[in-house]
Amino acid sequence: MEIVLASNNRHKVEELEYFINDMCLKRNTSGVKILTLSDIGFTDEIIENGTTFEENALIKAGTVAQKGYIAVADDSGLCVDALGGEPGVYSARYAGEPCDDFKNNELLREKLKDVPEEKRGAHFVSVIAAVFPDGRKITARGECPGKILFDYRGNGGFGYDPLFFYEPYGKTYAQMNAEEKNAISHRAAAMKLFCEKFAEEIEK
Numbered sequence: 001m002e003i004v005l006a007s008n009n010r011h012k013v014e015e016l017e018y019f020i021n022d023m024c025l026k027r028n029t030s031g032v033k034i035l036t037l038s039d040i041g042f043t044d045e046i047i048e049n050g051t052t053f054e055e056n057a058l059i060k061a062g063t064v065a066q067k068g069y070i071a072v073a074d075d076s077g078l079c080v081d082a083l084g085g086e087p088g089v090y091s092a093r094y095a096g097e098p099c100d101d102f103k104n105n106e107l108l109r110e111k112l113k114d115v116p117e118e119k120r121g122a123h124f125v126s127v128i129a130a131v132f133p134d135g136r137k138i139t140a141r142g143e144c145p146g147k148i149l150f151d152y153r154g155n156g157g158f159g160y161d162p163l164f165f166y167e168p169y170g171k172t173y174a175q176m177n178a179e180e181k182n183a184i185s186h187r188a189a190a191m192k193l194f195c196e197k198f199a200e201e202i203e204k
């Protein structure tokens with residue numbers, strides 16, 4: 001069986017590959033081959049105009065599934081309590097296009113500059129979707145709770161990592177190594193659930 005990962009983000013493709021291979025090993029499901037968009041020569045632009053993470057993940061996977069493949073896609077972002085869930089699905093382009101992590105972080109700090117410590121709760125969300133060529137769909141959501149710091153802490157990661165503080169570790173995402181982040185991150189939680197649902201679907 002071939003699965004196409006509908007993402008051009010190498011980092012996400014590697015993470016998904018890791019979890020899908022792990023699922024195959026644990027369930028003794030052999031023969032799942034993972035392809036990328038470039039492997040299938042897919043170059044169309046996909047417009048992510050959904051208003052929820054689920055909609056966007058399904059738009060991406062659905063567009064590729066129309067070409068006859070089992071397609072898997074993810075959508076993720078940061079939801080800040082004091083901002084009514086912003087930036088949410090607009091996380092990547094919060095400060096406008098082209099996407100710029102530093103500008104996004106500065107905008108977030110500016111909007112939260114008068115918000116006190118105890119009201120700075122937030123969570124990351126990741127939704128992973130699969131769409132089959134016959135129209136079947138699966139979605140899985142993972143979340144990770146934290147709070148937004150006033151100032152940057154740590155040099156690793158990407159996006160909002162240096163502002164997102166995870167209390168149980170006493171660290172920001174940007175201070176974690178890959179192993180630490182993969183144990184608790186929103187994407188890891190979504191991937192684990194997704195792999196269970198996906199394995200059930202293909203074993204039906």
Ligand code: IMP
Pocket residue numbers: 074075076077078091092093104124157158159160161173185
């Ligand atoms: P997507 O690629 O459309 O899913 O956009 C995700 C955006 O959400 C990224 O550009 C980041 O701004 C943010 N984001 C998602 N996951 C993370 C993470 O693990 N760390 C930091 N920022 C993240």
